[in-house]
Amino acid sequence: MNLCANIPRNTLVAFDNFFTSCNLMEDLYEKGIYAVGTARCNRKDLPEIMKNKQPKALKLQKHQFASVTAEPITAIKWFDTKEVSVLTTAHIPLDIMFINQTQKDGSKQKVLCPTANAVYTLSMGGVDLFDHFRSSYPISRKSRKF
Structure with a gap:
């Protein structure tokens, strides 16, 4: 909340799953700040x-999504290559858009995606890319110099 203290009303804030919680989303919404962020599946x-x-009956197929709304928060789970869970206060649950997805052979394919996921990806692309590359180089390993 301290990081968002000087943000003007009607601004969209995107954050990673470390920060995303229902309580934070509600508090930001009350201050007039919209938010979107991925969510960890074990959050309270x-x-x-x-x-x-x-249950098997509720498993999603590729490029399907499910959503639940409890005003003002919408929870969306979308299955792409794996399940992606997003909480948002800025998007309509059934609002979808086409995104270009690069295939293994380099070609582009149009894929249906919830707008909340697409906006999150556009907003957080650089940060998530940095986290992805950083995980490849663990610097906390101990070593001995001979």
Whole structure:
């Protein structure tokens, strides 16, 4: 909340799953700040569709999504190559758009995606890319110099 103290109203804030929680989303919404962020499936107060332990009948197929709304928060789970869970206060749950997805052979394919996921990807692309590359080079390993 301290990081968002000087942000003007009607601004969209995107953040990673470390910060995303229902309480934070509600507090930001009350201050007039919209938010979108990925969510960890083991967080407190998340709806059942966000949990990992789902019956087979509720499993999503590739490029399908499910959503639940409890005003002002919408929880969206989308299955691309793996399940992606997003909490948002800025998007309509059934609002979808086409995105270009690069295939293994280098070609582009148009894929249906919830708008919340697409906006999150556009907003957080650089930060997530940095986290991805940083995970490849663990610097906390101990070593001995001979």
